[in-house]
Amino acid sequence: MSIKIAVAQLELSTSAPAENVRKMNDAIVEAANKGAQLIVLPELANSGYAFKDLAEARRNAIHINGPEIAHWVELAREHDVVIVTGVALVEGQALRNSSIIIDGSGVLGKYDKAHLWNNEPDYFIAGDASPVVVDTALGKIGTMVCYDVEFPEWVRIAKLQGAQILALPTNWPDTGLPRNPTPMEVVRVQAAASQNKMVIAACDRTGDENGVTWVSSSVIVDENGLIQTLASSATQQILYAELDLPTDNSISPRNDVLKDRRTDLYSGLN
């Protein structure tokens, strides 16, 4: 089934959480009006990323039952879209770097980032559960967050759980590696898609934040890992691609990305 996917590369800031949420709302409406059926937003879209301190992170985090998410559910219902976004969530004393999958019926799934990057453990408690994969009107959508995707084990588990598409909120900090011909963050997404015969929609962010800049390389790749659209500049923009979700795992007359796995030989991974 062909679906139209949008990734909304937004300029976010830890010092303006209300403005971040307004940008998210606007992006959802704009993408839906352009016919997008699945809309993916960046990691920690509501809060920004490069916090000054824990108090700021806590101040910016929202509640799973709060008004922001209720409004996104409303927007999803009104426009008949599925939304996947990164969010800083507060859960009791804990903060989570989460991704939520939303449709008009509510929050279909919530995933807590399991592999934390650099200073994130100063703010967030790592998740202890698998990537989330949910059945939607568009197909089976899986999600994880940013650094998670660098663990091929994790992408494979999403695939084994049936994900046809992986919606990946990210904040890819610019580490100064050469970007040509393709940023390594995008290369890893391409490989993950191709090795799992899975569409991947990765939504990065943009904008300087407390001295951190971003690769700003939001990308949608097809089930062969081929780039369908890729942000070419560090600016706020919504990118679109319309493509089929995979319905089988075959990659040659006699090969299948899952059946060919030699699980009898993989015990060393644990």
Next chain:
Amino acid sequence: MSIKIAVAQLELSTSAPAENVRKMNDAIVEAANKGAQLIVLPELANSGYAFKDLAEARRNAIHINGPEIAHWVELAREHDVVIVTGVALVEGQALRNSSIIIDGSGVLGKYDKAHLWNNEPDYFIAGDASPVVVDTALGKIGTMVCYDVEFPEWVRIAKLQGAQILALPTNWPDTGLPRNPTPMEVVRVQAAASQNKMVIAACDRTGDENGVTWVSSSVIVDENGLIQTLASSATQQILYAELDLPTDNSISPRNDVLKDRRTDLYSGLN
């Protein structure tokens, strides 16, 4: 430690196995004379790939104790190099699609391809053991063959066994996917290197063979996945790169590609 690596992209043929071996010998000598310390050759370099029938495959296969391998050991001793090559081996009634690691002291390791591509099961028995990683004067060298590298589980196991560099004999059949900006075969190698902080030297082949053509994209990537050299044409050529082997697994002040693995959550992989 910085080492000079060569990948010898050869034009091979199932109908001329003696000529294949001559080309291998010549490539080893040429690369050694240009200062290469590690020389990687293609998959099934002695036999060719697209066999007419099992009899041809059997006819072309060599013995682990045969004169061809003895000669490569001699060359390795004479030139003080390490050689990794794909070979069709005959073992009793079985044929194996193998990779061998050779230095002047003999065959240091033999690996049998565990993930077979398309019609290969008509000729070869799949291996039942892990990727081989051996300690050499140059560092810890791991090997696997072609389609094996599409299984991130397999590359990870080589890394967990200590490989600093993966020497990958391949025959990448051209499946018609777009090659720009980078062939997907190379993208997967880049991602594997970057996710494992491991150098990878992949040696492809070239030349039409019974209607099969090849991506002809031999490549050497560094521990960040960055391309150091990449064959730009479907011609016979030897490519070189001199680079450091990784000595740790760190990728940020607080991140490590192995320590960050959530092995507590990976049981679904088996």
